[in-house]
Amino acid sequence: KRQFAVIGLGRFGAAMATTLTTLGHEVVGIDARDDAVQALADTIEQAVQLDATDVKALRAAGVQNVEVAVVSIGENIEASLLVVMQLREIGVKAIVAKAVTPIHGRILEKLGVTRVVFPEREMAIRLAHSLASRNVLDYVEFSAGFSIAEVPAPEAFVGRTLRQLEIRPRFGLTLIAVRRQVPGGGEETTVAPGADEVIRTGDRLALLGSQAQIEKLDDLLR
Amino acid sequence: KRQFAVIGLGRFGAAMATTLTTLGHEVVGIDARDDAVQALADTIEQAVQLDATDVKALRAAGVQNVEVAVVSIGENIEASLLVVMQLREIGVKAIVAKAVTPIHGRILEKLGVTRVVFPEREMAIRLAHSLASRNVLDYVEFSAGFSIAEVPAPEAFVGRTLRQLEIRPRFGLTLIAVRRQVPGGGEETTVAPGADEVIRTGDRLALLGSQAQIEKLDDLLR
Numbered sequence: 001k002r003q004f005a006v007i008g009l010g011r012f013g014a015a016m017a018t019t020l021t022t023l024g025h026e027v028v029g030i031d032a033r034d035d036a037v038q039a040l041a042d043t044i045e046q047a048v049q050l051d052a053t054d055v056k057a058l059r060a061a062g063v064q065n066v067e068v069a070v071v072s073i074g075e076n077i078e079a080s081l082l083v084v085m086q087l088r089e090i091g092v093k094a095i096v097a098k099a100v101t102p103i104h105g106r107i108l109e110k111l112g113v114t115r116v117v118f119p120e121r122e123m124a125i126r127l128a129h130s131l132a133s134r135n136v137l138d139y140v141e142f143s144a145g146f147s148i149a150e151v152p153a154p155e156a157f158v159g160r161t162l163r164q165l166e167i168r169p170r171f172g173l174t175l176i177a178v179r180r181q182v183p184g185g186g187e188e189t190t191v192a193p194g195a196d197e198v199i200r201t202g203d204r205l206a207l208l209g210s211q212a213q214i215e216k217l218d219d220l221l222r
Numbered sequence: 223k224r225q226f227a228v229i230g231l232g233r234f235g236a237a238m239a240t241t242l243t244t245l246g247h248e249v250v251g252i253d254a255r256d257d258a259v260q261a262l263a264d265t266i267e268q269a270v271q272l273d274a275t276d277v278k279a280l281r282a283a284g285v286q287n288v289e290v291a292v293v294s295i296g297e298n299i300e301a302s303l304l305v306v307m308q309l310r311e312i313g314v315k316a317i318v319a320k321a322v323t324p325i326h327g328r329i330l331e332k333l334g335v336t337r338v339v340f341p342e343r344e345m346a347i348r349l350a351h352s353l354a355s356r357n358v359l360d361y362v363e364f365s366a367g368f369s370i371a372e373v374p375a376p377e378a379f380v381g382r383t384l385r386q387l388e389i390r391p392r393f394g395l396t397l398i399a400v401r402r403q404v405p406g407g408g409e410e411t412t413v414a415p416g417a418d419e420v421i422r423t424g425d426r427l428a429l430l431g432s433q434a435q436i437e438k439l440d441d442l443l444r
């Protein structure tokens with residue numbers, strides 16, 4: 001059980017506060033607007049209305065005792081930066097802050113924020129990739145430089161085993177999961193399928209590799 | 223090359239328009255605000271100021287010819303719904319729309335939208351998981367029911383090969399990549415490492431499995 005403060009309960013902040021609570025942690029949610037505070041009063045441990053740029057108010061709410069503070073203020077960049085400075089001065093060790101422009105992100109980093117996130121941009125990248133190609137159903141980039149794309153099984157793969165298809169030697173991609181509809185309406189996912197797995201029509205393949213390798217496969221699937 | 227319309231050029235819409243353009247597609251960006259249109263005029267194929275609830279204006283901009291339309295309007299839910307209806311009536315086949323509340327999402331689905339996304343919520347889930355545990359560096363949930371968590375290599379793994387560690391039989395998880403710092407400051411990612419790979423101190427392991435399996439490993443790492 002860890003203790004978190006989430007400051008700014010807009011769409012992103014409210015979702016952070018509720019998800020952390022569902023994962024079993026203690027969350028104090030803070031917002032200057034009473035309606036934003038009331039909306040979460042019954043879901044999270046503590047919801048407090050205060051102006052987070054006011055250091056006395058932060059201390060009164062016990063924010064100096066949390067392990068991690070999440071700052072999710074977008075429209076008012078000045079408030080976002082002031083709040084981060086106040087949190088550092090009262091001694092909060094780990095601060096995660098949302099940025100809404102690249103320069104906002106760079107200033108947050110200079111202030112020593114542990115992690116800067118761009119929620120809208122990161123989701124747009126994920127969605128744009130999955131729309132940009134007829135074949136990609138879902139797409140996620142990892143910080144480590146690899147991506148995962150989920151594609152419909154190409155016709156040429158149907159009826160053959162993974163051993164026969166030699167996906168890694170031929171495309172450099174690793175098949176990490178196969179998703180298929182099962183009779184009666186459900187869906188079944190086979191994680192890390194074995195070499196004897198046979199690909200069927202309608203299968204969805206989750207493939208892991210570099211961005212360039214995924215684009216090459218995409219060209220082949222066209 | 224596909225043709226897209228992105229309606230609503232706030233943070234999410236603007237990031238969608240620019241990412242689709244970078245991936246090589248033709249994008250017409252639409253917004254009622256002139257400053258939002260001007261901000262993208264030099265980046266995307268076409269940026270047009272109009273009220274997207276006005277069907278004559280949509281036709282004049284040629285929106286009926288696009289393959290996919292993305293509607294990214296949040297504050298004004300009525301406009302989001304009206305725009306989706308107009309797009310369907312002028313015959314746009316695939317519509318992707320951002321929702322900002324669950325009920326907004328349900329109405330969009332009733333209107334026959336191809337895909338509903340909640341950018342803030344989906345990013346909050348990803349971030350909350352990676353913050354909720356000291357051991358998880360990054361975390362992504364896939365629609366297929368599996369997740370990927372990146373964790374620091376546990377002390378007990380260091381100096382041993384994957385064959386010796388038997389990660390899959392013991393934890394049910396599949397190690398899909400190892401990331402490590404290399405001398406001289408860079409970073410190297412080994413995707414789908416072989417059984418003889420030796421884990422070193424400071425390695426970061428990307429593990430694939432169900433949410434329950436990842437949480438079990440997390441308990442072991444504590």
Ligand SMILES: Nc1ncnc2c1ncn2[C@@H]1O[C@H](COP(=O)(O)OP(=O)(O)OP(=O)(O)O)[C@@H](O)[C@H]1O
Nearest residue numbers: 008009010011012031032051052073074075076079
């Ligand atoms: N000084 C402050 N102290 C406390 N809360 C604040 C302060 N300034 C702004 N907020 C709150 O932060 C919340 C989010 O701020 P804002 O609307 O700027 O961000 P946003 O990026 O548009 O949010 P969303 O997550 O909805 O996209 C609002 O509810 C606002 O009341």
Ligand SMILES: Nc1ncnc2c1ncn2[C@@H]1O[C@H](COP(=O)(O)OP(=O)(O)OP(=O)(O)O)[C@@H](O)[C@H]1O
Nearest residue numbers: 230231232233234253254273274295296297298301
């Ligand atoms: N009828 C309309 N026609 C065209 N553009 C519109 C219309 N209604 C709203 N917009 C534009 O959509 C954009 C995004 O809208 P809004 O601010 O409601 O969403 P948001 O969810 O807060 O955006 P963000 O992506 O920044 O989080 C704004 O730039 C706004 O001008």
